[in-house]
Amino acid sequence: MMAFAPAMALNASPARPRPRGDAPELPGGADAARGHALFAADCAGCHGPAGAGDGPSADALQPRPANLTEHTYSRARVVDALWNGTAGTSMPGWRDVPPSDLAALADTVRTLDSSASDTPVAPDQILMGARAYAANCVQCHGSGGDGRGTAASELRVAPTDFRAQRPSLSIAVRALTLGVEGTQMAPWTDRLSDAEILAVAYYVRSLFQSDGGVGTVQ
Numbered sequence: 001m002m003a004f005a006p007a008m009a010l011n012a013s014p015a016r017p018r019p020r021g022d023a024p025e026l027p028g029g030a031d032a033a034r035g036h037a038l039f040a041a042d043c044a045g046c047h048g049p050a051g052a053g054d055g056p057s058a059d060a061l062q063p064r065p066a067n068l069t070e071h072t073y074s075r076a077r078v079v080d081a082l083w084n085g086t087a088g089t090s091m092p093g094w095r096d097v098p099p100s101d102l103a104a105l106a107d108t109v110r111t112l113d114s115s116a117s118d119t120p121v122a123p124d125q126i127l128m129g130a131r132a133y134a135a136n137c138v139q140c141h142g143s144g145g146d147g148r149g150t151a152a153s154e155l156r157v158a159p160t161d162f163r164a165q166r167p168s169l170s171i172a173v174r175a176l177t178l179g180v181e182g183t184q185m186a187p188w189t190d191r192l193s194d195a196e197i198l199a200v201a202y203y204v205r206s207l208f209q210s211d212g213g214v215g216t217v218q
């Protein structure tokens with residue numbers, strides 16, 4: 001006779017889409033060596049050995065795997081990405097991994113970040129950035145940068161939640177200058193001046209809340 005697993009059964013195919021859900025409470029005190037070993041085995045093929053988004057599969061993926069060395073994530077954001085994957089991208093969910101390993105992976109991701117903090121920015125530059133943001137970005141990235149703008153639900157890849165995820169200044173300027181391939185983030189060079197692009201890049205970085213944003217946007 002076949003034993004039926006409960007509704008929350010593990011899924012042997014982590015890439016198979018399934019409804020979003022809240023990750024369970026993960027244990028603290030994760031084993032760093034274990035986290036790095038799991039990262040090398042499960043993540044480096046896409047994200048690269050040091051997490052720079054340059055693994056052997058990266059060139060074939062759109063959007064490309066996140067560059068984990070150039071982003072500061074809230075822990076909740078990382079756990080959400082590991083539990084649910086990232087809709088519209090090749091980032092799978094990892095619900096089949098035991099909670100202690102998920103915790104170790106989440107900690108490892110956050111140690112890969114080497115993006116620097118900003119030097120103090122002049123108030124008029126932040127104001128210029130806030131104006132450019134209100135005029136051009138809220139419909140997708142949401143007021144306060146929560147990723148829940150009115151147009152967000154129509155997009156295959158969700159707009160970044162800047163409260164939960166802070167791109168490095170260079171990654172932000174790059175996204176504004178070139179767009180993000182494989183997403184509806186377009187280049188802004190024909191609509192914003194270089195000064196506005198720099199100002200709005202500083203502005204979105206200023207929205208980060210270390211463990212505020214949970215990134216529950218679909």
Ligand code: HEC
Nearest residue numbers: 042043046061063064065066078081086089090091105109
């Ligand atoms: C098949 C390729 C692939 C594998 C394997 C993979 N990722 Fe990703 N990952 C991606 C892509 C693609 C993105 C989305 C980039 C974007 O949103 O622009 C991403 C995004 C992320 C993000 C950022 C959150 C987000 O939603 O953008 C984190 C954190 C992350 N991955 C961690 C991991 C970890 C840890 C592992 C291993 C357990 C892993 N990834 C395995 C491709 C992969």
Ligand code: HEC
Nearest residue numbers: 063136137140157158159160167172175180183184185200
């Ligand atoms: C049509 C919707 C849309 C508009 C309008 C839009 N974005 Fe985006 N933005 C996106 C999407 C989608 C992504 C890709 C998210 C991903 O790769 O996971 C993105 C990515 C970004 C990133 C890269 C984030 C990272 O962590 O790598 C930055 C920076 C950014 N947007 C800033 C802006 C700013 C500033 C504006 C206004 C000038 C703007 N965006 C307007 C949809 C939009």
